[in-house]
Amino acid sequence: MDFPRILISALRGGAGKTIVSIGITAAWKESGKHITPFKKGPDYIDAGWLSLAAGRPCYNLDTFLVKKPHIFQSFLSHSTKDGISVIEGNRGLYDGIDIHGSTSTAELAKLLKAPVVLCIDCTKSTRTMAAAVLGCLKFDPDVAIKGVILNRVAGPRHENVLRKNIEQYCNIPVLGAIPKLDWEKFPERHLGLVPTPEHGCAMDAIDDASRIANRYLDLDALAEVSINAGPLPVPKGATETIRDEDGVRHSHKSEVLALSGSAPVIGIIKDSAFQFYYPENIEALQAAGAEIIMISPFTTDVIPKVDALYIGGGFPETHAQELTKNTTFRRQLKDLAEKGLPIYAECGGLMYLGEELVLDEGTFPMAGVLPVVFGFSKKPQGHGYTVVSVEHENPYYKIGSEIKGHEFHYSKVLKWRGADKDLAFGMKRGVGFINKRDGICYKNVLATYTHIHALGTTSWAGALVRNAMAHKNNRFRVQS
Numbered sequence: 236m237d238f239p240r241i242l243i244s245a246l247r248g249g250a251g252k253t254i255v256s257i258g259i260t261a262a263w264k265e266s267g268k269h270i271t272p273f274k275k276g277p278d279y280i281d282a283g284w285l286s287l288a289a290g291r292p293c294y295n296l297d298t299f300l301v302k303k304p305h306i307f308q309s310f311l312s313h314s315t316k317d318g319i320s321v322i323e324g325n326r327g328l329y330d331g332i333d334i335h336g337s338t339s340t341a342e343l344a345k346l347l348k349a350p351v352v353l354c355i356d357c358t359k360s361t362r363t364m365a366a367a368v369l370g371c372l373k374f375d376p377d378v379a380i381k382g383v384i385l386n387r388v389a390g391p392r393h394e395n396v397l398r399k400n401i402e403q404y405c406n407i408p409v410l411g412a413i414p415k416l417d418w419e420k421f422p423e424r425h426l427g428l429v430p431t432p433e434h435g436c437a438m439d440a441i442d443d444a445s446r447i448a449n450r451y452l453d454l455d456a457l458a459e460v461s462i463n464a465g466p467l468p469v470p471k472g473a474t475e476t477i478r479d480e481d482g483v484r485h486s487h488k489s490e491v492l493a494l495s496g497s498a499p500v501i502g503i504i505k506d507s508a509f510q511f512y513y514p515e516n517i518e519a520l521q522a523a524g525a526e527i528i529m530i531s532p533f534t535t536d537v538i539p540k541v542d543a544l545y546i547g548g549g550f551p552e553t554h555a556q557e558l559t560k561n562t563t564f565r566r567q568l569k570d571l572a573e574k575g576l577p578i579y580a581e582c583g584g585l586m587y588l589g590e591e592l593v594l595d596e597g598t599f600p601m602a603g604v605l606p607v608v609f610g611f612s613k614k615p616q617g618h619g620y621t622v623v624s625v626e627h628e629n630p631y632y633k634i635g636s637e638i639k640g641h642e643f644h645y646s647k648v649l650k651w652r653g654a655d656k657d658l659a660f661g662m663k664r665g666v667g668f669i670n671k672r673d674g675i676c677y678k679n680v681l682a683t684y685t686h687i688h689a690l691g692t693t694s695w696a697g698a699l700v701r702n703a704m705a706h707k708n709n710r711f712r713v714q715s
Contacts, residue, residue, distance in 0.1 A: 262445045270319055354386055579682075581686050
């Protein structure tokens, strides 16, 4: 199969590849091209910006969270032959969690036979950048590095020296040179960009990135790189039906409808406080037979009639006052949990289900579903990939199964009035909630710091839909 595709990478994180990827995506979209964005790694924020720039969902490709055949299947199903797939890498090209770089951007590039363009930060450097690029070329000859974009160039003379050295010693073209820019359109928080829902001038920032790409990058040459990517051989197993961790085929909507008569409704709390959702997770719930509705405590006091809730991550700490003010929503959420409503919560959702959130500005009551008080730290309390072992009964995962995910949070546990038996997960990798455990389980609630990806944890969507369906049928029996 022949899909135009290009992967934007760098020598390290913070070199500017995200803004370059956003600019290229936005500029090509404005020119009439059909752009499908992808983000390598466990990332919601960069993916949100790429989605906004492309005008369509950005899908994550992560070789730690998701098996390679499933990554390939996702790429095939979302890419088009008459458009361009733009993939943004993460960290440095060869960075991974082991000495072999098995989870690196380079390995993803090889899997998808994607040509790589390196975005390099040229601050206070000239000929040495050629040596760095040459090292990347020689480190793994199977990685198809096809060009370089110079970033933070000091002026015409600096650019000229860089171009001559890279083209002379590396024998690859320089496809653009971006000067040092003094602008604040992409403010950062923690380790990444501010999420688009919290950025009041998001489209202005996208427009500026597009103008930079049009002015300083050779967009035609970059398009040629993508078009000349060549055929994409489909590996064995890439087109097979996805099965869950126990080898069971994914639930289908027809099966759910046959059992329940109508689709269970899953409410997703989604707004600027709770915004971290992989589109694949929502699509997996729909594919498993659920009807999805979006809810926000910022726009309503009443939780509509739902059969389950999914509360994703985000930054409830920056919206603590607003969340606290909606006492009706918080009390209804607690009442529904007590009545057995299936609720699945990740990170920010976990914090919202707690009793209080203690910040410098004061103490803010939350939903009070779980007996925990959260505080906040200036340093990350959990950051990176996780591997959890399911050790206790819970509504969503089988005991003995293993789940791969990721965590990133500054919040910390100040008070915990539960016990280890209330925590379904043991941490094989990562920090988790407390005492190297995670996954608070209460009735039909499971709340965890670990984020999962539905293509990697393939049993999750079916389990949540089955719980929603059981709750719906039980409610109908009670009413009748």
